[in-house]
Amino acid sequence: MNIVGVAACTAGIAHTYIAKEKLENAARKRGHKIHMETQGVIGVEDALSSGEIETADVVILATDVSISGKERFEGKKVVEVPTETVVMSPNKLIEKIEELV
Template identity: 40%
Template structure:
């Protein structure tokens, strides 16, 4: 399965990066391809392309604040799983409980 994710937190520092790492680790452990975009204090890092978004089987939003450039996800709303960074950090397996 191809999974893409976007993480962002209120301060744009620790939880954005911690949740990104948790998502990468759990997805790889399950044998899935994964790419994570981090929206933090440094702006958008590892930005997802249109083809990556549209080609994803699942999209994970781990955010406490709005997603920048959210219009990129307009055509794939049915693939989006919305969580908080805290949920992903505490229990990354939550991503696969909805599948």
């Protein structure tokens, strides 16, 4: 499965990057391809390309704040969760997404 997403927490620091790392590890462990963009105090990092979004089977928005560019995901299956859910249970989240897709 191809997964793309955005991680963004309130402060834009710790939970943003922890959520990204945990999601990437959980998805890869189950054999999925994943690319996570971060949005925080230093701006957008690892920005998703339009091609990556187009070929994605699902979009994960691990966010605690509104993000820029959300309209890019129109027409895609989008799963929105707080960063805390990702930090606490990344493997369970990936399993649920597998059921959804």
